Amino acid sequence: MGKTAAEGFYNDLRLKEAKKLILEALKEHSAKITGIKKGDPELKDSYEELLKKMADYRGGALFYNYLGSGIGNGPWVELADGSVKYDFITGIGVHYMGHSHPGVVEAQINGAISNTVMNGHLQQNTDTAKLLELISTEACKYGAIVKNVFLSTSGAMANENAFKIIYQKRAPANRFFAFEKCFAGRTLGMAWVTDKAAYRQGLPKTLDVDYIPFYDEKDHQGSINSAVTAMKKQIARFPGMHAGFVMEVIQGENGSWVGNTEYFEALIKICKENNISVFIDEVQSFGRTTELFAFQYFKLDKHADVVAIGKNSQVCATLFTDDHKPKPGLMSQTFTGSAAQISASHFIIKSIVTGGYLGENGKIQRLHSRFKSNLEKISLKHPEKLKGPYGIGGMVAMTVFNGDEPKSKNFTMKLFENGVLSFMAGGHPTTRVRFLLPVMVTEEHHIDEVCGIIEKTLQEID
Ligand SMILES: Cc1ncc(COP(=O)(O)O)c(C=O)c1O
Known part of the structure; x- marks a missing residue:
């Protein structure tokens, strides 16, 4: 029993049990998401219908065909068509903690x-x-x-x-x-x-x-x-x-x-x-x-x-x-x-x-260095297609196709199809493609995989 009714409520054992069950269920279902995945063909029509409805009601199409299903796992987000993407733009810098982070979900429940x-x-x-x-x-x-x-x-x-x-x-x-x-x-x-x-x-x-x-x-x-x-x-x-x-x-x-x-x-x-x-x-x-x-x-x-x-x-x-x-x-x-x-x-x-994110030896700097050195390697191999990178910490950007706006947009769309969310920034003639990392849940191997997809996507475009 607490001094206030609220204290009693928040410490009620039933509540603790309910939260435990929710987090257990979340963990179990979220763990099914283990990497990039194409959409489920059986969901294709209903997803397209949903996107169309969305565009009609909001007065214009979305930038990406992105409607989240409501769950993810770390840097991966599941869309309502069953596809899974690396979310390296995080709603333009919001999902610092990635998707379905148990600590965030628990805080939200509270x-x-x-x-x-x-x-x-x-x-x-x-x-x-x-x-x-x-x-x-x-x-x-x-x-x-x-x-x-x-x-x-x-x-x-x-x-x-x-x-x-x-x-x-x-x-x-x-x-x-x-x-x-x-x-x-x-x-x-x-x-x-x-x-x-x-x-x-x-x-x-x-x-x-x-x-x-x-x-x-x-x-x-x-x-x-x-x-x-x-x-x-x-x-x-x-x-x-x-x-x-x-x-x-x-x-x-x-x-x-x-x-x-x-x-x-x-x-x-x-x-x-x-x-x-x-x-x-x-x-x-x-x-x-x-x-x-x-x-x-x-x-x-x-x-x-x-x-x-x-x-x-x-x-x-x-x-x-x-x-x-x-x-x-x-x-x-x-x-x-x-x-x-x-x-x-x-x-x-x-x-x-x-959590060890800040400081010169913190995670933010570590992730930045890995992303930077990977992109530099790609730039050395394809100098006409990628320049940079630029930015600082959890904000990383690059120039593709010499900052040409339509080509940069085309690149972000293809990158999305290939499983990575990024976004455009700036404008002609210095258009950039940028990433706002889900710092809390990104590891170096995620960055390596994303950079592999960036390179593959660049190779697909003339
Ligand atoms: C520097 C800066 N200021 C203000 C804003 C506006 O924030 P909001 O979109 O939440 O209104 C943004 C959004 O991108 C921003 O980057």
Whole structure:
């Protein structure tokens, strides 16, 4: 018997037994998935029907003919046609823990049996408090002061909240800096930050953003100089009008382009001199470098005013310093995340921090090195077909067919048919194909097999 009814419920032996049985059943069925498999011919028609229905109801076809069956095993996911694929894109960087991970499923059950479907600002259970503490403590462990954590349900919303916090603090400044070719999300606000014309076609203008060229590792000093010059020019053009700088420190949607500490510091110095808030958008890179937060990897701890995370964290969040606390009324949400999500988030973040993934000798670096050396070997054999790889940690990208967009798309489709999920990034003439690894469940031999399939697929295309 616990002091609260809930404590009694969570410790009820029937519940423990039920969970044990669910996890046993999961283990047994998931274990049937042992590698790539073609679809079952008997399911072909019904699967195609389902895909067609899906396309009709959602107003357009899916990128891949992918409808999950609801189960997987580590890096393998089963689709509803009975086929099994290597999931090396993980829903664009979400399934860090692969598919049907028992720890994640158990965490989700713990959340799902609570009284709330969705937590929200008038309705937060104790799990939320635990999660906020974990995120805040980990974020501040090397001296950052972004101790306040505000949850939300998408990366775009986490970014919107970051922009609101910064605009309010810096009012009446109403411009923002962002990097060329950055991605910030698809809300009406973020569509004007994301540096891609097609993503805001026909939308009314909402924000004024000045773009700074991103770091170029082939021209370290030159790219610092040109970024600094561009920034100073805009500040001179609009004195006192820049509220913040959204820094996507690793450009995921653009194809895993990696920044540099000295480069960031040169720009941050100008921010600090001009009362411009530093906002690190690591919705995609969270948990994918050798540190939990990418700003920690780049050692920008002391400079971060606001940070956004998402994807791997399952729940999205905006972190901010005391100095950037919004006034009452600026932010509130009916939904901050489902109870199952919040519980899974805690499990995943805790596992990343304690499971041997981080650090120079951690699993993330180990997997990256293996993937990189395999792709380099393929590139040496087929230099006209594959260049790279690029990226960092659990974000790996390559150029196929010299960045030609239709050919890159064709490659991803063929790779999918051959059993590997990847995705396009960037755009002509620097289209890339990228992978966001299910770090928790990937082993070197999986990477070797995937690289074998990449090479085979390249050979199939002229
Ligand atoms: C850097 C970055 N910011 C924001 C977002 C938007 O996140 P969401 O798609 O969850 O709204 C993304 C999504 O890819 C992203 O990569």
